[in-house]
Amino acid sequence: MGPIRIAVVGMGKIAHDQHLPAIAGNPAFTLAATVSRSDSGVDGVPHFHTLQALVDSDVAIDAVALCTPPQARYDLAALALDKGLHVFLEKPPGATLAEVDALVAHAAKAGTTLFASWHSRYAAGVASARAWLADRQITGVKVIWREDVRVWHPGQAWIWEPGGLGVFDPGINALSIITHILPDPFFLAEATLEVPENRAAPIAADLHFRDSRGTAIHMDLDWRQTGPQSWDIVVETADGTLRLANGGAVLTLPGETLRHDDHEYPGLYARFADLVAQGQSDVDTRPLTLVADAFLRGKRLVTDAFFD
Amino acid sequence: MGPIRIAVVGMGKIAHDQHLPAIAGNPAFTLAATVSRSDSGVDGVPHFHTLQALVDSDVAIDAVALCTPPQARYDLAALALDKGLHVFLEKPPGATLAEVDALVAHAAKAGTTLFASWHSRYAAGVASARAWLADRQITGVKVIWREDVRVWHPGQAWIWEPGGLGVFDPGINALSIITHILPDPFFLAEATLEVPENRAAPIAADLHFRDSRGTAIHMDLDWRQTGPQSWDIVVETADGTLRLANGGAVLTLPGETLRHDDHEYPGLYARFADLVAQGQSDVDTRPLTLVADAFLRGKRLVTDAFFD
Numbered sequence: 187m188g189p190i191r192i193a194v195v196g197m198g199k200i201a202h203d204q205h206l207p208a209i210a211g212n213p214a215f216t217l218a219a220t221v222s223r224s225d226s227g228v229d230g231v232p233h234f235h236t237l238q239a240l241v242d243s244d245v246a247i248d249a250v251a252l253c254t255p256p257q258a259r260y261d262l263a264a265l266a267l268d269k270g271l272h273v274f275l276e277k278p279p280g281a282t283l284a285e286v287d288a289l290v291a292h293a294a295k296a297g298t299t300l301f302a303s304w305h306s307r308y309a310a311g312v313a314s315a316r317a318w319l320a321d322r323q324i325t326g327v328k329v330i331w332r333e334d335v336r337v338w339h340p341g342q343a344w345i346w347e348p349g350g351l352g353v354f355d356p357g358i359n360a361l362s363i364i365t366h367i368l369p370d371p372f373f374l375a376e377a378t379l380e381v382p383e384n385r386a387a388p389i390a391a392d393l394h395f396r397d398s399r400g401t402a403i404h405m406d407l408d409w410r411q412t413g414p415q416s417w418d419i420v421v422e423t424a425d426g427t428l429r430l431a432n433g434g435a436v437l438t439l440p441g442e443t444l445r446h447d448d449h450e451y452p453g454l455y456a457r458f459a460d461l462v463a464q465g466q467s468d469v470d471t472r473p474l475t476l477v478a479d480a481f482l483r484g485k486r487l488v489t490d491a492f493f494d
Numbered sequence: 495m496g497p498i499r500i501a502v503v504g505m506g507k508i509a510h511d512q513h514l515p516a517i518a519g520n521p522a523f524t525l526a527a528t529v530s531r532s533d534s535g536v537d538g539v540p541h542f543h544t545l546q547a548l549v550d551s552d553v554a555i556d557a558v559a560l561c562t563p564p565q566a567r568y569d570l571a572a573l574a575l576d577k578g579l580h581v582f583l584e585k586p587p588g589a590t591l592a593e594v595d596a597l598v599a600h601a602a603k604a605g606t607t608l609f610a611s612w613h614s615r616y617a618a619g620v621a622s623a624r625a626w627l628a629d630r631q632i633t634g635v636k637v638i639w640r641e642d643v644r645v646w647h648p649g650q651a652w653i654w655e656p657g658g659l660g661v662f663d664p665g666i667n668a669l670s671i672i673t674h675i676l677p678d679p680f681f682l683a684e685a686t687l688e689v690p691e692n693r694a695a696p697i698a699a700d701l702h703f704r705d706s707r708g709t710a711i712h713m714d715l716d717w718r719q720t721g722p723q724s725w726d727i728v729v730e731t732a733d734g735t736l737r738l739a740n741g742g743a744v745l746t747l748p749g750e751t752l753r754h755d756d757h758e759y760p761g762l763y764a765r766f767a768d769l770v771a772q773g774q775s776d777v778d779t780r781p782l783t784l785v786a787d788a789f790l791r792g793k794r795l796v797t798d799a800f801f802d
Contacts, residue, residue: 282787284681373592
């Protein structure tokens with residue numbers, strides 16, 4: 187079997203920064219096409235303005251990576267599955283949970299691979315953190331995820347619209363890590379969401395979760411951080427403190443600090459190739475479920491208007 | 495095996511109006527205790543102010559029916575499962591999706607039955623509606639659920655708090671029916687939620703869903719209806735129109751109208767007895783998922799203050 191002929195759909199920042207290099211660096215894939223309303227393609231690779239135009243063309247593909255905003259993702263994924271293509275979904279996998287459930291059923295019927303990717307789970311320290319926590323007694327968890335939205339999402343209007351997640355767009359990365367490394371299920375007990383008076387989505391959130399043993403998990407999300415940025419997870423255990431810093435890249439355990447090179451997107455594409463080879467899907471909706479729960483259960487406060 | 499000794503927890507309106515008569519009318523159950531912060535028990539039946547006091551007592555029970563507001567349901571269910579009791583959950587099964595998922599895992603570990611009840615699925619016309627629609631081509635669905643909150647939820651402050659569902663408290667009944675009778679999965683495309691300026695939860699909602707074939711499903715929820723109340727579902731098909739009126743009680747198919755007696759709660763308790771006998775659980779979170787999606791994806795409008 188030759189390499190998987192993949193098309194990248196939605197040629198924004200994340201496609202250029204992460205997807206294209208990861209595809210270029212993995213011999214299991216070959217970039218067969220790009221799709222974008224704009225003309226931001228890749229030299230020498232067929233470019234289309236819509237996915238429909240690509241599937242109607244004579245360019246042969248086996249898979250698509252969907253990097254568009256979540257509000258537009260379902261229709262693209264459904265079209266791809268109808269055509270028997272394997273689908274790689276950027277995070278979050280959809281704008282709603284029910285549409286992701288519908289895609290899971292669709293992929294099962296189509297017999298193709300659906301992969302809901304969570305890139306932060308492939309951050310360098312995460313696998314070791316998960317292994318270290320697996321049989322430890324956890325006494326408390328703190329997540330501090332504070333960044334400057336003007337730096338990371340300049341002018342991205344969709345992220346503030348209904349179905350864009352606001353500060354949960356980065357926050358869901360933290361949730362994708364802690365759902366992966368904490369051994370017990372957890373759920374929201376109380377939340378406060380701060381929403382700018384001129385926007386639909388929150389700019390900050392204070393979240394109190396509890397796990398099934400009653401352990402408290404506190405999460406502090408804020409998009410108004412200037413200066414040094416914080417993407418830290420601290421897990422207190424009976425055997426000492428685990429720290430994951432830099433979004434999961436740097437792991438500190440009692441007595442040692444582990445640093446590895448970044449391999450988030452290469453890790454995701456290696457996983458996608460494995461899933462395709464094995465004829466399996468991998469769709470874990472827990473991070474999006476926790477975000478939906480925060481919108482469902484959380485108290486909303488109106489705060490100062492936000493202007494880019 | 496004798497009858498299932500059941501305790502009813504949360505002796506509010508729904509417990510008195512529905513649960514107690516359904517339990518009294520089913521020989522598979524015997525009412526063994528009641529639990530409520532108030533003294534609103536039943537003559538001749540042991541009454542406790544907390545579930546903990548009941549499980550610490552010498553009153554033997556096999557199961558609990560939890561009729562408290564959803565914000566308090568998880569801890570009660572977890573305590574019951576820890577004690578090896580079967581659990582009947584009023585709708586909605588919890589204040590968040592993740593806590594319900596945690597209970598499912600807990601019940602599986604405990605080896606007891608967990609039943610997330612949706613009483614409207616047992617309305618007289620629903621089973622026939624489901625059978626009639628199973629292999630028909632559906633071209634459109636309309637749900638009109640308009641009632642007077644002052645009549646149905648007088649002074650229920652919790653329903654307006656975060657985690658109370660506002661107008662989705664009745665609306666989730668309609669969702670429990672349409673997730674049951676429509677053959678294809680569906681999901682939210684667009685929603686507008688109207689929230690009174692002095693409350694946390696919506697008083698009205700306009701919801702546009704689509705199914706996986708692209709069929710439109712429109713839902714009109716409103717708690718400000720005075721005069722005649724509307725709980726109607728209209729399904730257009732290639733073979734004519736199906737109407738479910740009165741919350742599912744009256745079914746009209748092309749050429750015939752079917753009326754049956756109400757049997758919602760007797761139906762639920764018959765189902766619960768079957769599940770206990772078979773050692774199974776039944777937890778369908780799709781109705782709550784669609785509500786969470788509406789909070790996640792919907793546009794919020796502030797509307798006039800609401801006073802009881």
